[in-house]
Amino acid sequence: MNELVLVLDFGGQYKELIARTVRNLSVYSLIKPGNISPEEIKKLNPKGIILTGGPDSVYLPDSPKCTPELFSLGIPILGICYGMQLMCHVLGGKVESGGKGEYGTTQVTIDEQLTMDNVQLTIGVQHFLALMSHRDCVTAPPKGFTVTMRTKNSIAAIENNAAKLYGVQFHPESAHTENGIELIRRFLYDICGTRGDYKMNDYIENETKRIREKVGKKNVLLALSGGVDSSVCAALLSKAVPEQLTCIFVDHGFMRIGEGDEIEQIFSKRSLRFIRVNSAARFLEKLKGVTEPEAKRKIIGEEFIRVFEEEAAKLGNMDFLAQGTIYPDIVESGGGNAAVIKSHHNVGGLPENLNFCGIIEPLAGLFKDEVRTIGRKLGLPLKLVTRQPFPGPGLAIRVMGEVSAKKLNILRQADAIMRQELDKLRPDRRPEQYFAVLTDTLTVGVKGDDRTYEPVIALRAVNTSDFMTCEYSRISHKILSAISYRITSEIPSVCRVVYDVTNKPPATVEWE
Numbered sequence: 428m429n430e431l432v433l434v435l436d437f438g439g440q441y442k443e444l445i446a447r448t449v450r451n452l453s454v455y456s457l458i459k460p461g462n463i464s465p466e467e468i469k470k471l472n473p474k475g476i477i478l479t480g481g482p483d484s485v486y487l488p489d490s491p492k493c494t495p496e497l498f499s500l501g502i503p504i505l506g507i508c509y510g511m512q513l514m515c516h517v518l519g520g521k522v523e524s525g526g527k528g529e530y531g532t533t534q535v536t537i538d539e540q541l542t543m544d545n546v547q548l549t550i551g552v553q554h555f556l557a558l559m560s561h562r563d564c565v566t567a568p569p570k571g572f573t574v575t576m577r578t579k580n581s582i583a584a585i586e587n588n589a590a591k592l593y594g595v596q597f598h599p600e601s602a603h604t605e606n607g608i609e610l611i612r613r614f615l616y617d618i619c620g621t622r623g624d625y626k627m628n629d630y631i632e633n634e635t636k637r638i639r640e641k642v643g644k645k646n647v648l649l650a651l652s653g654g655v656d657s658s659v660c661a662a663l664l665s666k667a668v669p670e671q672l673t674c675i676f677v678d679h680g681f682m683r684i685g686e687g688d689e690i691e692q693i694f695s696k697r698s699l700r701f702i703r704v705n706s707a708a709r710f711l712e713k714l715k716g717v718t719e720p721e722a723k724r725k726i727i728g729e730e731f732i733r734v735f736e737e738e739a740a741k742l743g744n745m746d747f748l749a750q751g752t753i754y755p756d757i758v759e760s761g762g763g764n765a766a767v768i769k770s771h772h773n774v775g776g777l778p779e780n781l782n783f784c785g786i787i788e789p790l791a792g793l794f795k796d797e798v799r800t801i802g803r804k805l806g807l808p809l810k811l812v813t814r815q816p817f818p819g820p821g822l823a824i825r826v827m828g829e830v831s832a833k834k835l836n837i838l839r840q841a842d843a844i845m846r847q848e849l850d851k852l853r854p855d856r857r858p859e860q861y862f863a864v865l866t867d868t869l870t871v872g873v874k875g876d877d878r879t880y881e882p883v884i885a886l887r888a889v890n891t892s893d894f895m896t897c898e899y900s901r902i903s904h905k906i907l908s909a910i911s912y913r914i915t916s917e918i919p920s921v922c923r924v925v926y927d928v929t930n931k932p933p934a935t936v937e938w939e
């Protein structure tokens with residue numbers, strides 16, 4: 428049994444990022460609802476507990492709360508953002524609403540009265556930048572707590588070493604907090620006393636066992652898109668239940684140039700039952716007249732399942748549907764208490780009347796980089812596991828507005844040019860994701876001596892480690908010019924190219 432740290436969810440978008448950071452530090456973590464009972468916590472016997480942030484104020488009647496007993500279980504606790512405010516509120520400190528709050532990276536300073544030696548959560552520097560995102564503020568800590576860090580406007584950290592209770596107003600799990608990971612490491616190893624006994628191989632062995640137990644002698648149908656997630660899912664399932672697995676690749680017609688054939692080539696060589704279903708016309712028909720992004724996503728998701736059901740019926744005896752859903756898909760589709768940003772194809776699009784006896788999603792607790800590690804450990808080719816992500820609904824959500832074969836054709840060419848040009852960079856210099864978008868804006872141009880009135884192509888490239896947040900890539904103007912020149916000269920119906928310079932948040936990676 429691995430040592431465990433619980434992440435209690437109070438509705439923050441970052442709960443999985445916290446859980447993943449803990450796992451990356453070799454400590455097994457599980458996410459549980461914030462109102463988990465003390466009995467259940469005792470049963471799980473965690474070495475430490477982290478309270479996540481959340482969008483609410485502790486004063487709202489229906490904001491997520493925890494049992495007050497949580498703080499007297501003798502288990503070390505780190506409250507982050509709302510988690511710190513809740514801890515203060517429950518233990519008699521003062522939390523104030525109605526201020527301006529703090530948003531973005533903010534200078535944090537270890538309180539001048541203290542030396543760094545007596546701050547347990549010290550990260551080795553007197554001043555550092557930390558990501559803040561809060562409206563309410565702790566204005567007085569509960570009895571027994573010391574204020575250890577401050578910003579210009581608020582209390583940034585509190586500690587009660589005797590009770591092993593800690594709170595930070597900033598987000599140490601964010602890449603925008605300097606040395607934030609070091610702070611979490613100190614909490615885990617120096618305060619909770621964990622030894623770091625969790626390894627990725629454990630995940631593969633545990634999941635293999637779990638899949639075998641769940642599936643028994645039944646059969647599994649896997650939705651294989653050829654992307655990283657579903658490919659790793661295929662590899663994991665073929666390790667667990669090779670004889671009972673059939674992989675179906677539904678070609679919805681929204682793939683990039685040559686991609687369908689590539690996927691067929693890779694997987695038909697592997698030892699699993701691979702079936703390709705060409706359904707392009709059917710999907711296009713369903714999207715006729717549809718322009719709203721959520722509607723597109725739902726229609727495509729549902730149609731996918733319909734095709735699977737039909738194929739399953741042809742095959743007979745298909746009991747489970749497997750999917751390569753990963754954790755960010757669930758978080759961003761409104762799993763738990765988080766707000767719905769967009770319905771990812773493999774979650775929000777699921778119809779309620781599925782004709783399978785169950786769903787298997789063995790990667791549902793993992794982030795992208797963890798999935799890649801698992802893929803490598805399962806022996807998948809490097810080229811495949813390092814592929815940049817491609818959304819389930821494919822190019823249909825990169826053609827703004829109504830999708831048509833003609834628009835898809837324009838986008839395919841622009842996308843291929845963008846990728847060809849950026850693929851010339853050394854792999855470690857490439858952005859994590861880059862693609863073209865066909866906007867529904869027409870602009871006037873001039874080609875030869877003629878006036879044109881044609882759609883704008885937008886280029887998007889982002890740097891990120893987890894796709895939950897990202898920065899737009901500072902691609903050189905030389906590369907941007909080369910892409911723009913090629914797109915406007917090689918694609919007759921495009922005369923304008925723009926580059927998207929927005930981060931996530933406030934934008935998302937995809938445009939729809």
Ligand code: XMP
Binds near residue numbers: 759769817934938
């Ligand atoms: P967003 O646009 O939500 O994208 O910031 C974050 C990452 O997720 C990918 N993405 C999807 N992946 N099904 C998927 O499997 C989807 O419906 C979907 N939508 C977005 C996106 O390409 C980016 O890597």
